[in-house]
Amino acid sequence: MPQLRATRSPLEPIIIPRADNLHWWERNGIFNAGVTKYRDKIVLIYRAYDDYRMSRLGIATSNNGVDFKLYDHPIIDTDPTDEFERIGIEDPRVTKIEDTYYIVHTSASYKKIGTQSDVSKEDYIPWRVRTGMHSTKDFKSFIHHGVILPDIPAKNASLLPEKIDGAFGIYYREFVPGGTVLKVSFTKDFSSWFGTKEISWPEHDTWTSLKFGLGSQPISIPQGNLMVSHGVDTTSAYRLGLMLFSKEDPSKLLWHTGPILEPETPYEKVGFVPNVVYTCGAIIEGDELWIYYGGADRVIGRAILQMKDIDLAIQETP
Numbered sequence: 001m002p003q004l005r006a007t008r009s010p011l012e013p014i015i016i017p018r019a020d021n022l023h024w025w026e027r028n029g030i031f032n033a034g035v036t037k038y039r040d041k042i043v044l045i046y047r048a049y050d051d052y053r054m055s056r057l058g059i060a061t062s063n064n065g066v067d068f069k070l071y072d073h074p075i076i077d078t079d080p081t082d083e084f085e086r087i088g089i090e091d092p093r094v095t096k097i098e099d100t101y102y103i104v105h106t107s108a109s110y111k112k113i114g115t116q117s118d119v120s121k122e123d124y125i126p127w128r129v130r131t132g133m134h135s136t137k138d139f140k141s142f143i144h145h146g147v148i149l150p151d152i153p154a155k156n157a158s159l160l161p162e163k164i165d166g167a168f169g170i171y172y173r174e175f176v177p178g179g180t181v182l183k184v185s186f187t188k189d190f191s192s193w194f195g196t197k198e199i200s201w202p203e204h205d206t207w208t209s210l211k212f213g214l215g216s217q218p219i220s221i222p223q224g225n226l227m228v229s230h231g232v233d234t235t236s237a238y239r240l241g242l243m244l245f246s247k248e249d250p251s252k253l254l255w256h257t258g259p260i261l262e263p264e265t266p267y268e269k270v271g272f273v274p275n276v277v278y279t280c281g282a283i284i285e286g287d288e289l290w291i292y293y294g295g296a297d298r299v300i301g302r303a304i305l306q307m308k309d310i311d312l313a314i315q316e317t318p
Contacts, residue, residue, distance in 0.1 A: 004242065004313055006261045006291060006303035013267050013299035014066050015046070025050050025074055026058055029272050031294030033060075034094035034217065035281035036101060038139060042283070044068065044292060045075065045092045045103055046300060049272065054078065055088030055108065059139065065290055066302065076103070076134055076142055084109050084130050084147050093158035093217045093280050097168070100135050104157045104170070107132035107147055118153035118175050131157040131172055133190065148190045156214035160184075160225065160250060167195075169250055171227075173213045180211060184250045197251035207231045207239045207259045215240060216282040216291070220247070221307075223314050224254050228279050228291055237263055237275040240293065240303075244314060255317050261293070261303050271296020 017023075017030045026048035033046035044060040059075040060068040078088045086109035095102050109128045117123035131154050133145040149157070153175040160169035167186040174181055182199040201212060208231030215228035221244075229241045239259040246252040263275040279293040289305040 004257055004260045004305060004309055006240070006305050008261075008265070009302055009304045010066060011265070013295060013301050015044075015060060015068055015070070015300040017048075017298065018070070022072060025054075025056055027051060028053075029294075029298040030058065031297050031300055032091045032278055032280045033292045033294070033300055034092040034103065035283050035290075035292050036094040036096055037283065038101070042068075042285075043094075043139060044281070044300070045094055047090050047092065047280075047294075048074065049297070053087065055090045057089060057092055057103070057105070065285065075139065079144075082107075082146075084128070084132065086110055089132060091155070091280050095159040095161055095217045097159065097161070097163065100137055101139070102159050103134045103136070103142075104148075104159055105132050105134070106130070106155050106157070120175075129153055129155055129175070131155075131170075145190055148187075149185075149193070158214065158217040160218050161220045162247075164250070171199075171214055171218065171250075180213070182212075182214065199251050199253060201253065202256060205231070205258065207233050207241075207262075209233050210236065215279040217280075218245065219282060219284060219289075221284075223311075225250065226289075226310070228260075228282050229256070230278055231259065235275070238278050239263075240277055240279055240291065242305075242310065255314050257313065260305065261291070263296070265295070267299050267301070268295040271298030273297040277301075 029049035033044040042062045042065045048058045056074040057076040062068040078085045084107040090106040092105040107130045111126040111128045115126045117127045130147045131149040134142045136142045154172040157172035185193045185196040210232040212231045215230045218225035224244045239262040242257045244255040282291040291303045
């Protein structure tokens with residue numbers, strides 16, 4: 001299995017939460033950002049955590065990918081009257097298709113007391129997770145599409161970068177009895193779905209022994225659709241890897257790596273949730289893959305891989 005290693009650049013977080021009262025909505029954490037380009041700027045749509053564990057989406061923009069401008073208010077606020085958003089919207093992944101940016105996220109809520117959690121039978125809190133979406137053309141006005149997979153408890157969802165035969169494709173990790181499965185499904189209107197397939201995943205490795213899942217949005221490269229993945233071991237440490245899917249058959253996993261980034265620095269080991277590196281977005285800039293990741297569910301860092309190293313690792317895979 002190829003052993004690529006991402007480099008932290010810079011060595012410290014690029015965004016940390018603002019702790020004053022004006023920014024109360026992000027005081028407990030800024031992390032798990034989706035990323036895209038808009039008018040030659042790097043745009044992060046990040047998850048912000050307040051004192052009550054409610055999540056909203058903030059925006060940050062940059063000319064160089066490191067120095068970001070933050071704004072005073074969320075770009076997308078949660079609707080506490082929405083039964084699917086009672087505790088917020090989380091972990092946005094951004095995909096540009098034609099002239100529209102689709103922000104797919106987790107809509108998080110509780111079910112009634114005494115009912116079973118979507119996430120795990122062992123959870124004492126009856127979490128409910130669904131896949132929601134907003135879209136925009138200018139990052140000023142947004143269309144709230146609500147929950148687009150209403151009957152499926154799932155996380156990690158993101159759209160494919162290109163339509164297939166006029167249909168949008170979506171990856172997601174569904175919670176099923178006994179664990180989770182990765183799936184891909186297709187739609188033309190975000191209300192009816194077809195062609196759903198389960199994705200065959202390799203046998204668990206040490207770093208994915210507890211669970212595995214999707215990370216960034218899919219990125220089109222000549223060899224297929226490249227994604228950053230995540231894995232969790234039995235100590236609950238989160239690491240990042242890479243995987244490549246076929247463009248012709250998006251359910252086909254062509255290639256994957258071992259861990260490329262793991263919790264090593266203080267800001268990745270200590271935070272709201274310790275020992276976590278987790279991503280919702282990556283982007284190719286020049287000859288590099290820039291991965292924006294959350295450290296310990298509190299701050300945002302950036303890690304870089306050279307595309308030539310990724311290309312070589314793909315070529316050398318049997």
